[in-house]
Amino acid sequence: MTPPWLLLAVLALVWLRAGVLGDTSWGGLYPRESPSREVRSLDGLWNFRLAPLLDPDKGFREHWYSQPLSLTGPVISMAVPSSYNDITQDKALRDHIGWAWYDRSFYVPVRWQEDKLRVVLRLGSAHYNSIVYVNGVEVAKHEGGHLPIMAEISSHLSFSQENLVTVAINNTLTPTTIPQGSIHFHNDPTRYPAGYFTQSYNFDFTNYAGIHRPVFLYTTPRIYIEDILLTTAVDGTSGIINYTITTGSVQMGPHRLGDIGCSLKVLNQEKKYVTSAIGCRGTIVLSNASLWWPYLMSDNPGYQYTLMVAVSSASGDLDFYPQKVGIRSVGWNSTTLTINGVPMYLRGCGKHEDADIRGKGLDYPLVVKDFSLLKWLGANSFRTSHYPYAEEIMDMADQEGIMVVDECPAVGLSGFGEVLMNKHILVMRELVRRDKNRPSVIMWSVGNEPQSNQEAAANYFRSVVKATHEDDPTRPVTCVLNRGPIEFAASSLDVILVNRYYSWYGDTGHLEVIKLQTITEFTEWFVLHNKPVMISEYGAGSIAGLHMDPAFTWSEEYQVELMLQNFEAFDKLRSQGFFVGEMIWNFADFATPQGSKRVAGNKKGVFTRNRQPKTAAHVLRWRYHSLAGTTQQLGNRTALWRHIFS
Numbered sequence: 001m002t003p004p005w006l007l008l009a010v011l012a013l014v015w016l017r018a019g020v021l022g023d024t025s026w027g028g029l030y031p032r033e034s035p036s037r038e039v040r041s042l043d044g045l046w047n048f049r050l051a052p053l054l055d056p057d058k059g060f061r062e063h064w065y066s067q068p069l070s071l072t073g074p075v076i077s078m079a080v081p082s083s084y085n086d087i088t089q090d091k092a093l094r095d096h097i098g099w100a101w102y103d104r105s106f107y108v109p110v111r112w113q114e115d116k117l118r119v120v121l122r123l124g125s126a127h128y129n130s131i132v133y134v135n136g137v138e139v140a141k142h143e144g145g146h147l148p149i150m151a152e153i154s155s156h157l158s159f160s161q162e163n164l165v166t167v168a169i170n171n172t173l174t175p176t177t178i179p180q181g182s183i184h185f186h187n188d189p190t191r192y193p194a195g196y197f198t199q200s201y202n203f204d205f206t207n208y209a210g211i212h213r214p215v216f217l218y219t220t221p222r223i224y225i226e227d228i229l230l231t232t233a234v235d236g237t238s239g240i241i242n243y244t245i246t247t248g249s250v251q252m253g254p255h256r257l258g259d260i261g262c263s264l265k266v267l268n269q270e271k272k273y274v275t276s277a278i279g280c281r282g283t284i285v286l287s288n289a290s291l292w293w294p295y296l297m298s299d300n301p302g303y304q305y306t307l308m309v310a311v312s313s314a315s316g317d318l319d320f321y322p323q324k325v326g327i328r329s330v331g332w333n334s335t336t337l338t339i340n341g342v343p344m345y346l347r348g349c350g351k352h353e354d355a356d357i358r359g360k361g362l363d364y365p366l367v368v369k370d371f372s373l374l375k376w377l378g379a380n381s382f383r384t385s386h387y388p389y390a391e392e393i394m395d396m397a398d399q400e401g402i403m404v405v406d407e408c409p410a411v412g413l414s415g416f417g418e419v420l421m422n423k424h425i426l427v428m429r430e431l432v433r434r435d436k437n438r439p440s441v442i443m444w445s446v447g448n449e450p451q452s453n454q455e456a457a458a459n460y461f462r463s464v465v466k467a468t469h470e471d472d473p474t475r476p477v478t479c480v481l482n483r484g485p486i487e488f489a490a491s492s493l494d495v496i497l498v499n500r501y502y503s504w505y506g507d508t509g510h511l512e513v514i515k516l517q518t519i520t521e522f523t524e525w526f527v528l529h530n531k532p533v534m535i536s537e538y539g540a541g542s543i544a545g546l547h548m549d550p551a552f553t554w555s556e557e558y559q560v561e562l563m564l565q566n567f568e569a570f571d572k573l574r575s576q577g578f579f580v581g582e583m584i585w586n587f588a589d590f591a592t593p594q595g596s597k598r599v600a601g602n603k604k605g606v607f608t609r610n611r612q613p614k615t616a617a618h619v620l621r622w623r624y625h626s627l628a629g630t631t632q633q634l635g636n637r638t639a640l641w642r643h644i645f646s
């Protein structure tokens, strides 16, 4: 029998093996094709094997990464991108805690070697902790489940034979991971088998694991565009783009590369030339600019120009990168949020990356469907509750004019020690660096529902918010709170977001108290903190198809009546001038671990997990289009709702 202390030691060891955050904290520009860059997908079916629960280190001890996994034991096929949990009938796979191993082979063209190209491997994300090997050599380590992992692999490749990429992933959460979790060993041999352990965490969504986002190989020349930083402003009818281009270079051979120069061309949405600029840093002023506006705030929402950025050197290398830019300004004061100088009211949803079979794996049909539904609702925003979403989703938000509160994975934090804080700051830095140029991102959220009634939260959040502002002074920073108006985190924030479930978790069944309680509490938040306030979660669970009248908890009627009571409160709060938005919880039903408080998942969706509307979705649609002043666009099918609400 393995003694628990030994297991603990082994877990700690493998944990340490996964290294420290920061090794690959820059995931690089999203892989895009250009005249100088090739992009190849490594998505598809990979080989896969779990490490044994009670011998988590086996794969490292036996060097599973140094040859194809199929040669060191049995493998199954695993879809990439996808979570691995719900793909098979195997409970052990669904509930696994510890290391999981993936590999696949690939070829690279000899031409890449002849042209002396720099080859980069990039995973959009892998949850939670990952180590990446190419041909048996470790090329990257990354801690954190929702941000990209990048490694330059040129010197590890074979151009004449098959190459092997291996990824080891560990989903174990600890008190110093973000988010936190803990492993519990159950040592009573009369009640549990030898070595028995479980994992718990302070959030309700399933801790899905796997290679969740696309895997790409891409090339750049030896001199390449490393990063691009854009900020934009609006001056009357002019749009201002401030840009800084960072270059990188790899010496492949003895000759000197010489000075590096930058230039860029601005193309409009029709890809027609608008203007150009020279220099690695500068400002472009576009007269009569087309601004980036949110959905339903303009006839052409989500307008983006393309900057074709180029770098060159005396030796003639040239790299190009097409970078989109949406020109807009975001402003805030003690009562108001503005976009392009116009006050905004956020009407949206808290979401999850979640669907059956694929879990948190990126799924293009689902991305298109979700944006179609958001627009059908008349929503202008969502929050990436409770972690950064895939870049492909963020691209859609930019393009469709959907505003995003961009949240890091710090959900339900407690403890607030220095180790956690430093990691939290690094995660925010990674997130800001990834999403800094996105017009859709109008606010950073440093977390959801921390236990910030603990005094240690005051300094902790001051530091995290300060670091976020240092990296990006152009957007407000929030943290989603739920403790009560006296919160230690609140004083550091620019905007107060609060989750509140009146008549669901408290006063259950008493819909009549919602209006009074909501108005009282949100007014208090404003009075105490003198900052714009919004509700970032409210809602009720409903089982699609369950109808009860008078309304009863879990029925569709209860969910709808709870919403209607909330709307009355929101309208009152809005009229007082500091209430800047409402986001319902949740866009769709989503998976949660097994438990006695959830019925096969969290059912607070206005859509089912399969994205079909509950009654609540129709009601929300009416509400959001009314707020936008666009109910006349809804057509005859909504005559019923017009009738109900008039």
Ligand code: GCB
Pocket (backbone or CB within 6 Å): 203, 204, 205, 386, 448, 449, 482, 499, 537, 585, 602, 604
């Ligand atoms: C919350 C959390 C969210 C949960 C929700 C609920 O406050 O932020 O992650 O899913 O409540 O339904 O309980």
